[in-house]
Amino acid sequence: MFASLFVLLYVAHLLADYPLQTDHQAAHKASGGWAGWSANAHHAATHIVTCGAALLAGAALLDDVDISMPVAVGALVWIGATHAVIDRRWPVQWWMHHTGQSQWAQHGGAAHVDQAAHVAALLVAALALSA
Template identity: 35%
Template sequence: MSTAVTFAAVFAAVYAAHMVADHWVQTDHQARTKGAPGWAGRLSCAVHVATYTLTAVVAVAAVAWRCGLDLDPARVTVALLVSAVSHYIADRRTPLLWLAVRTGSARFVALGAPRAGRDDNPCLGTGAYALDQSWHVGWLAVAALIAA
């Protein structure tokens, strides 16, 4: 099978796994505490990333089996490690905020967020969420390239 086809199949698998793991597998507690300072936040984020990565392993294995992909286990391991580390960095929140400020996106981060002291716009459609998801998808593409 061509590298392009393998890349496309692996990317589809890790993208689908990302969406399921980030929105269904992740617990409410993890979502609320994974960015908290200290060891409690680090542990919450690590547990989320572990379940996230396990979801990706299952998805990649299912796609490889069903589509007849001949994947190198070492390359897949490195790919999913890259995905896991990049996911942990993003979900600790401070690193992406730091990056957004330094790249001129600080105002975009606040887009759609409730104003201080008010709960007037609770939604998923914030600038911070968009930057978070685009970071993840970019790294999923890198992971798929590594696996392919």
């Protein structure tokens, strides 16, 4: 069940992060003020809805997916919250600065560290759902 849940959440993540993310969200989700927080919250909500739909589809269509509603709600809150924090960009910048990756950050590495952090959060969600 873990593999199915992880794939469902990962595909939903990719959909929410790329084709379902608006230009406004991408440009402003790390900005200060109302516009930044609003863009960030809407983007995180897109992840929650998309991952929720993926979990519902998996539960309905796959024999090996049987999830608890309270655990699913917790996993979706986790996904939305971690996505919102990571996308404020300062956690990735902090990580790269404190792990000797400053040069890589200046040459496009932040996007890769960002995605790795999101995938790690999805891993935790999939583990919780399959436990």
